[in-house]
Amino acid sequence: MGRMHETPGHLRRPAHDTAPPTALTIAGSDSGGSAGMHADLRAFFSCGVHGMTAVTAVTVQNTVGVTGLVEIPPETVAAQIGAVATDIGVDAAKTGVLSSATTIEAVLAACDEHGIGRGRRTPFVVDPVAASRSGEPLLRPDALDALRDEAFPRATLVTPNLDEVRLLTGIDARSRDDLLDAAKAVHDFGPDWVLIKSGHLLDDPKCVDLLFDGTDAIQLPGPRYSTVHTHGAGDVFASAITAALAKGASMPDAVAAGKRFVTRSVEHAYPLGAGVGPVSTFWRVSPRSL
Ligand SMILES: Nc1ncnc2c1ncn2[C@@H]1O[C@H](COP(=O)(O)OP(=O)(O)O)[C@@H](O)[C@H]1O
Numbered sequence: 001m002g003r004m005h006e007t008p009g010h011l012r013r014p015a016h017d018t019a020p021p022t023a024l025t026i027a028g029s030d031s032g033g034s035a036g037m038h039a040d041l042r043a044f045f046s047c048g049v050h051g052m053t054a055v056t057a058v059t060v061q062n063t064v065g066v067t068g069l070v071e072i073p074p075e076t077v078a079a080q081i082g083a084v085a086t087d088i089g090v091d092a093a094k095t096g097v098l099s100s101a102t103t104i105e106a107v108l109a110a111c112d113e114h115g116i117g118r119g120r121r122t123p124f125v126v127d128p129v130a131a132s133r134s135g136e137p138l139l140r141p142d143a144l145d146a147l148r149d150e151a152f153p154r155a156t157l158v159t160p161n162l163d164e165v166r167l168l169t170g171i172d173a174r175s176r177d178d179l180l181d182a183a184k185a186v187h188d189f190g191p192d193w194v195l196i197k198s199g200h201l202l203d204d205p206k207c208v209d210l211l212f213d214g215t216d217a218i219q220l221p222g223p224r225y226s227t228v229h230t231h232g233a234g235d236v237f238a239s240a241i242t243a244a245l246a247k248g249a250s251m252p253d254a255v256a257a258g259k260r261f262v263t264r265s266v267e268h269a270y271p272l273g274a275g276v277g278p279v280s281t282f283w284r285v286s287p288r289s290l
């Protein structure tokens with residue numbers, strides 16, 4: 001096998017003969033290209049890591065809504081994780097749509113087998129995606145319990161938005177002052193770190209997210225842009241954090257880098273279709289550079 005990688009003496013050496021860090025997203029696809037694994041891969045690319053996928057579900061989706069979801073067999077999801085972990089290696093992993101308890105069990109078993117998770121070699125970011133921006137549920141009712149009881153205790157970081165906080169804890173956060181109570185309640189489910197996202201506090205003039213490790217809380221201030229085009233914001237945030245973790249950043253540094261990335265992504269969000277457009281994952285690339 002080694003011979004495949006040898007460069008014959010008469011050819012130029014490629015510019016890169018060392019690999020970039022690698023990140024894996026275990027998530028659903030979005031046919032509209034705005035959210036899910038499509039957004040994750042673009043954010044990984046923009047943040048300079050090699051992105052890989054274990055597809056959990058295929059959604060029929062555009063900027064207006066989600067009209068279909070087909071689950072990938074759990075053993076195929078687990079096999080995708082195994083295929084990339086045993087050959088390529090995973091420096092950090094994240095989850096998106098995990099639509100059933102059976103899928104969650106298969107994902108967690110594969111992660112356990114390959115050293116992905118809290119206290120293991122590979123950091124594991126669990127984004128408990130429950131619904132799309134347009135409101136359609138993206139998981140079965142049993143998946144929420146499995147996320148909370150099985151996935152959260154194995155997570156290095158969990159990243160709920162305020163709707164997900166309400167579903168998971170019953171806490172209805174209405175202002176910045178409520179975020180610490182929300183973070184404490186989610187931390188009790190067992191992850192190392194909790195990041196509460198504040199995008200849904202529409203009356204707040206800023207977007208101040210909160211990172212909590214069970215003892216200390218760190219505020220992550222950012223501006224609030226006046227845009228409806230925030231499809232994929234949470235996915236891009238979790239992916240940018242995962243990319244920074246893949247490069248070896250500490251959790252506070254990774255989350256700060258992710259916040260800077262998602263803020264610029266929202267700043268450059270664009271209208272698309274008749275509904276909610278995506279945040280931009282390529283604001284670092286000038287449209288005139290091609
Ligand atoms: N209008 C906005 N302007 C700037 N940042 C935003 C805006 N809306 C959301 N964000 C940021 O995007 C990230 C994702 O937040 P949120 O919308 O709460 O999550 P989700 O996409 O999972 O619903 C957070 O850092 C949040 O502060």
Ligand SMILES: Cc1ncc(COP(=O)(O)O)c(N)n1
Nearest residue numbers: 028029035036132133231232
């Ligand atoms: C496949 C998939 N994964 C995740 C989301 C959540 O993203 P958003 O909350 O921005 O709709 C989505 N809509 N589709």
